[in-house]
Amino acid sequence: MKRTLRGKVHKYDKDNIDTDVILPGPYLKIHDHKELAKHAMEGIDPKFPEKVSEGDFLVTGNNFGCGSSREHAPIALSQAGIKAILSPSFARIFYRNSVDGGYLLPIEIDGSTVKKISDKDELEINLAQNRITNITKNEQYPMKPFPELIARIVESGGLMNYKPA
Amino acid sequence: MTITEKILARAAGKQKLSPDDVVFAKVDKVMMHDVSGPGVIKVFSEWEKKGVKLDHIWNPDSVWVTEDHFVPAADRVSAENVIALSNFTKKYGINKHFKYGLGQYGICHTLSHEEALVLPGEVYVGGDSHTNTTGAMGTFAAGLGHTDVAYVLMNGQIWFRVPETLLFKIEGNKPAHIMAKDIILQIIGDIGTDGANYKAMQFVGSVVKNLIMEERLTLTNMTTEAGAKNGIIEPDETTNAYLRERTDAKYSPMNGDADAHYSEVFTYEIEKLEPTVAKPFSPSNISAARELQGTELDKAYIGSCTGAKLEDLREAAKILKGKKVKIRTEVLPAAQSIYMKALNEGLINIFMEAGAVVGPPTCGACCGAHMGVLGKDEVCISTTNRNFPGRMGHVESKTYLASPLVVAASAVKGKITDPRDVKN
Numbered sequence: 001m002k003r004t005l006r007g008k009v010h011k012y013d014k015d016n017i018d019t020d021v022i023l024p025g026p027y028l029k030i031h032d033h034k035e036l037a038k039h040a041m042e043g044i045d046p047k048f049p050e051k052v053s054e055g056d057f058l059v060t061g062n063n064f065g066c067g068s069s070r071e072h073a074p075i076a077l078s079q080a081g082i083k084a085i086l087s088p089s090f091a092r093i094f095y096r097n098s099v100d101g102g103y104l105l106p107i108e109i110d111g112s113t114v115k116k117i118s119d120k121d122e123l124e125i126n127l128a129q130n131r132i133t134n135i136t137k138n139e140q141y142p143m144k145p146f147p148e149l150i151a152r153i154v155e156s157g158g159l160m161n162y163k164p165a
Numbered sequence: 166m167t168i169t170e171k172i173l174a175r176a177a178g179k180q181k182l183s184p185d186d187v188v189f190a191k192v193d194k195v196m197m198h199d200v201s202g203p204g205v206i207k208v209f210s211e212w213e214k215k216g217v218k219l220d221h222i223w224n225p226d227s228v229w230v231t232e233d234h235f236v237p238a239a240d241r242v243s244a245e246n247v248i249a250l251s252n253f254t255k256k257y258g259i260n261k262h263f264k265y266g267l268g269q270y271g272i273c274h275t276l277s278h279e280e281a282l283v284l285p286g287e288v289y290v291g292g293d294s295h296t297n298t299t300g301a302m303g304t305f306a307a308g309l310g311h312t313d314v315a316y317v318l319m320n321g322q323i324w325f326r327v328p329e330t331l332l333f334k335i336e337g338n339k340p341a342h343i344m345a346k347d348i349i350l351q352i353i354g355d356i357g358t359d360g361a362n363y364k365a366m367q368f369v370g371s372v373v374k375n376l377i378m379e380e381r382l383t384l385t386n387m388t389t390e391a392g393a394k395n396g397i398i399e400p401d402e403t404t405n406a407y408l409r410e411r412t413d414a415k416y417s418p419m420n421g422d423a424d425a426h427y428s429e430v431f432t433y434e435i436e437k438l439e440p441t442v443a444k445p446f447s448p449s450n451i452s453a454a455r456e457l458q459g460t461e462l463d464k465a466y467i468g469s470c471t472g473a474k475l476e477d478l479r480e481a482a483k484i485l486k487g488k489k490v491k492i493r494t495e496v497l498p499a500a501q502s503i504y505m506k507a508l509n510e511g512l513i514n515i516f517m518e519a520g521a522v523v524g525p526p527t528c529g530a531c532c533g534a535h536m537g538v539l540g541k542d543e544v545c546i547s548t549t550n551r552n553f554p555g556r557m558g559h560v561e562s563k564t565y566l567a568s569p570l571v572v573a574a575s576a577v578k579g580k581i582t583d584p585r586d587v588k589n
């Protein structure tokens with residue numbers, strides 16, 4: 001995992017975006033990850049996969065990823081190009097699926113920071129310093145540091161590659 | 166420490182744990198089914214492709230597998246998923262594979278208590294979001310995705326962030342028309358669908374003390390709908406008696422300390438609680454059944470790990486006895502053993518004489534898979550646990566969630582009905 005990420009923001013300022021919206025049920029039988037990407041966020045924005053470039057970020061409201069335990073949800077988002085999601089809170093299974101599968105980074109930020117970031121802003125996320133720079137607006141925001149173990153899993157690129165001490 | 170903190174501390178080999186600590190903990194039991202299982206199998210085969218030798222798993226006796234979501238096989242893909250599961254359990258020597266049409270089988274969260282597969286004081290994880298259910302046995306029980314389940318199968322442990330605990334004290338005299346479903350719907354209505362995100366929901370109080378095991382399981386089942394990491398009830402005589410009927414396995418239960426810290430305490434006096442219904446499209450969108458009285462319905466569904474345990478069927482039968490249903494009514498007992506007990510108690514007769522259809526145990530339409538999914542504009546009242554758009558079928562169908570008593574009363578009238586308004 002790179003220590004600095006840079007990309008463009010796709011903002012969906014809504015609370016409780018659930019796994020049925022992120023990857024609708026009828027596609028659960030698909031196991032091809034590239035194919036899943038074509039349906040990412042279909043429940044809220046069918047054009048989403050076309051808008052995203054590799055390395056982009058999602059900025060959203062509270063409780064992102066609530067609902068089922070389907071790992072298809074973070075897989076579809078990461079395959080579409082999303083490298084990190086910035087939200088005040090994540091539903092717990094979505095959070096751990098994102099980290100443990102090594103798909104993308106769930107980054108917790110304040111609700112007030114969500115307000116300051118606009119759609120299409122260019123951000124740089126510095127993981128070593130837990131700092132987000134808004135290049136478009138020339139602003140800086142804090143992010144909640146990952147707990148130590150989670151930082152190490154992120155560093156390893158997922159739980160399967162992580163060797164407990 | 167709370168019971169949740171103490172179970173995790175023991176499993177992590179720590180003297181003390183506090184909320185937000187992140188630890189690796191040993192797992193005692195793990196479950197996967199015909200939806201999460203194929204994902205786990207895929208993770209295994211990817212590692213094998215990379216040259217990793219996976220000729221055994223951590224402990225085949227701690228694992229069980231069930232076929233519940235898409236059985237009887239809903240289509241070719243479902244049939245092949247079930248074959249893949251059988252090949253996997255055979256290869257790794259997993260004997261506890263509950264197969265459709267081969268003796269006992271049923272919904273995962275029902276088998277975990279019905280077969281006493283999980284015991285008090287244990288750490289139990291499953292590849293399903295409602296794994297929380299089993300916390301009613303005094304277990305730490307949490308749902309995981311398939312990569313995590315695969316990791317547990319290989320390593321026997323997994324990381325947890327220790328949750329803070331919300332304590333729900335349920336007090337007062339429980340009226341006969343109130344079930345655990347009404348209580349948990351009321352709680353979710355109050356705290357919202359993210360009211361317990363990352364947190365433990367623990368239930369105590371005189372009402373909980375007097376609830377039978379199956380009713381306690383309804384409380385913990387729907388902690389998932391409030392976003393909880395786990396739901397839990399401290400084990401007591403009811404827990405022990407329930408287990409003694411099913412297993413002679415020994416266990417080391419855990420209870421919270423007298424000075425345990427709860428991040429919030431909610432007290433409910435339930436004397437005045439009304440039979441409660443969650444309207445479309447959220448389990449937190451609640452109303453009293455009487456306020457919705459007269460809402461026209463197309464169908465009543467009595468099924469799922471939430472609402473088709475033996476006690477749920479008994480309560481529904483109390484209403485349906487000697488009456489006819491006015492709308493399509495489907496009853497799907499949650500496990501083969503529950504079906505048989507219901508048969509022996511005469512409940513199946515009551516349902517069929519009332520005009521309902523009794524189907525095989527399966528998740529079926531609860532997750533919109535098959536066996537009675539809803540069409541466009543259809544309106545259903547259901548004993549299940551979720552009513553998001555499209556959950557039970559078409560995105561423009563509607564599901565109302567309620568207790569088996571309310572669902573049965575509504576089936577008799579063809580409209581949403583409070584059970585007190587059906588004459589015996």
Ligand code: SF4
Nearest residue numbers: 295469470528531532
């Ligand atoms: S019955 Fe419904 S809630 Fe329970 S495991 Fe099956 S799909 Fe999930």
